[in-house]
Structure formats: structure tokens, C-alpha cells
Amino acid sequence: TPGPAASAQRRLPVRDDLVGLEPYGAPQLDVPVLLNVNENPYAPSEQVVADIAGAVADAARGLNRYPDREFLALRADLAAYLAVESGVHPAVEQVWAANGSNEIMLHLLQAFGGPGRTALSFAPTYSMYPEYARDTSTRWVVGRRAEDFTLDLADVRAHIDEHAPSVVLLASPNNPTGTALPAAEVEAVLAATDEVPGGCVVVVDEAYGEFRRAGTPSALEFLADHPNLVVSRTMSKAFGLAGARVGYLVADPAVVDALRVVRLPYHLSAVTQAVARAALAHADELMAQVGGLRAERDATVGWLRDRGLTVADSDANFVLFGRFADRHAVWQGLLDRGVLIRETGPEGWLRVSIGTPEEMTAFRDALVEVAGL
Numbered sequence: 001t002p003g004p005a006a007s008a009q010r011r012l013p014v015r016d017d018l019v020g021l022e023p024y025g026a027p028q029l030d031v032p033v034l035l036n037v038n039e040n041p042y043a044p045s046e047q048v049v050a051d052i053a054g055a056v057a058d059a060a061r062g063l064n065r066y067p068d069r070e071f072l073a074l075r076a077d078l079a080a081y082l083a084v085e086s087g088v089h090p091a092v093e094q095v096w097a098a099n100g101s102n103e104i105m106l107h108l109l110q111a112f113g114g115p116g117r118t119a120l121s122f123a124p125t126y127s128m129y130p131e132y133a134r135d136t137s138t139r140w141v142v143g144r145r146a147e148d149f150t151l152d153l154a155d156v157r158a159h160i161d162e163h164a165p166s167v168v169l170l171a172s173p174n175n176p177t178g179t180a181l182p183a184a185e186v187e188a189v190l191a192a193t194d195e196v197p198g199g200c201v202v203v204v205d206e207a208y209g210e211f212r213r214a215g216t217p218s219a220l221e222f223l224a225d226h227p228n229l230v231v232s233r234t235m236s237k238a239f240g241l242a243g244a245r246v247g248y249l250v251a252d253p254a255v256v257d258a259l260r261v262v263r264l265p266y267h268l269s270a271v272t273q274a275v276a277r278a279a280l281a282h283a284d285e286l287m288a289q290v291g292g293l294r295a296e297r298d299a300t301v302g303w304l305r306d307r308g309l310t311v312a313d314s315d316a317n318f319v320l321f322g323r324f325a326d327r328h329a330v331w332q333g334l335l336d337r338g339v340l341i342r343e344t345g346p347e348g349w350l351r352v353s354i355g356t357p358e359e360m361t362a363f364r365d366a367l368v369e370v371a372g373l
């Protein structure tokens with residue numbers, strides 16, 4: 001039976017495919033140890049807070065005016081940051097930003113998807129992807145990843161040949177599995193899309209890219225040779241700025257020009273631009289935590305394996321582990337002990353975000369009790 005919302009909606013012209021749907025979102029609960037949405041556990045330092053506050057005050061003095069619609073200063077700062085982080089030097093015209101990489105992805109599907117077009121991905125993967133497709137009336141096709149959560153390249157090729165998608169969405173590292181795409185897989189997917197009539201944009205979503213292990217490449221390295229490749233990043237994770245809502249991408253300037261058509265005018269507020277630029281000026285300090293989080297991630301993988309659990313290799317700031325006959329009971333048991341993780345991924349698995357050493361101790365202690373490890 002439809003809930004009260006659905007019955008009230010019957011009197012409204014809500015789109016047929018939206019009636020009765022629940023909004024996406026993990027529970028926001030007030031518990032001591034939050035390890036459920038892959039945030040950075042480290043708040044900005046007081047120095048960074050002071051600089052952000054100063055930049056916001058400056059921006060406030062001009063809030064009677066609309067912000068810079070092209071946010072060129074922010075795009076230049078993001079390009080400079082990427083040059084240091086990845087060794088790839090994008091031009092300002094190759095960089096685009098929006099309110100989180102969620103909005104980046106929406107812009108991409110608004111420009112390259114739409115009615116009569118298809119977006120393709122491979123599950124398990126980020127659960128917002130089908131929502132961007134739905135919201136832009138893009139047909140959604142989802143294949144499966146292999147048992148070890150890597151891509152089965154023959155199957156990927158077969159899906160691309162059969163469905164001729166205009167957009168392929170691949171998260172690397174993938175959420176919720178932590179699996180990164182090796183260079184050969186990125187190149188194979190790009191090669192497979194060469195044959196799509198009408199063209200195909202390959203989006204590599206590197207929301208967790210900065211946490212990649214040594215030897216794992218960034219898809220940024222392939223941009224120079226592939227005008228249909230888009231690499232998406234965010235300030236929400238490694239940068240520890242989830243509350244500011246800043247995502248960005250790097251692609252051929254022709255891709256960016258298409259996004260400039262679909263974005264709302266002034267979509268990035270002057271306050272957002274000021275916050276992001278002030279934080280980017282402290283990139284070194286904010287990124288200093290990434291090494292520690294990576295080490296804590298590797299230690300968590302090792303600890304879970306030592307206790308006999310199955311753990312997916314992770315290049316991200318979270319770990320998918322299992323398998324539990326009743327994963328909900330384990331999730332609830334942890335929550336009862338003040339530790340919130342995420343019940344996501346294939347049946348039997350759970351995902352924990354990497355927190356501070358103290359938070360990970362609380363997680364391990366609670367898991368030992370709950371799962372009897």
C-alpha cells in the first residue's frame with residue numbers, strides 16, 4: 001500500500017516515475033562514532049577556519065552582485081592543485097566545478113544523456129548513478145562486476161556494443177567496494193567506446209582518487225589522448241570539505257562547453273567559491289591527513305582478514321567486508337555500541353569508512369563483541 005506521501009501526490013502532477021519514491025540518503029544519526037558516509041574524520045584546523053571565515057567575509061561585501069558565472073579563479077586553483085596531486089597539468093578551460101560531484105554528474109547527464117539515450121554502469125556501484133539517469137530521463141542499463149568486484153572487460157565490451165550508451169559511468173575507486181580501475185581497464189573501456197555510433201562519454205568518478213594506493217594510476221593520465229574521457233573529483237573526501245559542496249571535473253574543453261549550456265546561471269555561489277579557494281590555499285595541510293588515513297585503511301583491511309572475514313581490496317577511505325548471515329544484526333549491534341557504519345553492497349557485506357585511530361579502535365572493539373570475532 002502506498003504511504004501517505006504517495007496518496008497526497010495522487011492529487012499532484014508528480015512524474016509517474018517519481019510517485020511514492022523516497023529521497024536518497026544515509027541515516028543522519030547523532031552517535032559518537034560516524035563511519036557511514038566516507039567523510040574525512042578531521043575537521044579543518046583553526047588556521048584554515050580563520051582563513052575561510054575571512055574569505056567569506058570578503059565575499060559577503062559583494063553579495064549584492066551575482067558571483068563570477070565562470071568561476072575562473074577557482075578553476076585555476078583546482079587546476080594548480082591537480083598538477084601537484086597527479087602530475088597532470090590541465091588547462092583552466094578543461095576544469096569545471098559544481099555543488100558536489102553529485103551536481104557534476106547531473107550536468108553530465110543533462111548534456112550527454114536525456115530521452116532516447118542510455119547511461120551504462122556496472123554494479124555494485126554508487127547508488128546515485130541510477131538517480132541521475134532517472135532525473136534526466138536517460139535509460140539506465142547496469143551490468144554486473146565480477147565476483148572480486150573488478151570489471152569483466154569482455155562483458156563491458158558486450159554491454160557497450162549492445163546498448164550503444166552515450167555515457168558510461170565508472171567509479172574508481174568504486175563505491176562501495178573500494179576497487180580501482182587499472183590503467184589497462186580504463187584504456188580498454190575507452191577503446192570499446194570508440195565504435196559507439198554517435199559517440200560516448202566515459203566518466204571516471206575519482207571521488208576517492210587521492211586515497212589510491214601506490215601504483216594505482218589516476219585516469220587523469222589518459223585525458224591528453226581521449227577527448228571523450230571525463231575525470232570527476234571532489235573536495236568532499238580527501239580534502240575534508242564535504243559540507244562546502246564542491247565537486248569538479250577535468251575533460252576536453254568541448255565537454256566543458258556542453259556543460260556550460262546546461263548549468264543554471266550562477267550555480268556556484270560567491271560563498272562556495274570563496275570557501276573552496278581559501279581551502280585550496282591550504283591544500284598541503286588538508287591533504288597531510290591522507291597518508292594517515294591510507295595507513296589506517298590498510299591496517300583495517302589486515303585486521304579484518306586476520307579475523308577470518310572476507311575483505312575487498314580498497315584504494316579508498318572505506319572498506320567493504322563480510323560476509324554475515326545477518327548483516328543487519330551486525331550493523332544494529334555496532335549502532336547500539338555507538339558506531340554507525342553502512343549497510344550497503346551485496347547481501348552479507350557491510351562498509352566502514354576510515355576514521356581517526358580512536359574511532360577505528362571503537363569500531364574494532366564493537367565488532368569483536370557483536371560478531372564474536
Ligand code: PMP
Nearest residue numbers: 100101102126175207234236247
Ligand atoms: N561519487 C562517489 C563514488 C561517491 O561515493 C560520492 C559520495 N558519496 C560522490 C560521487 C558524491 O560526492 P560529493 O557530491 O560530495 O562530491
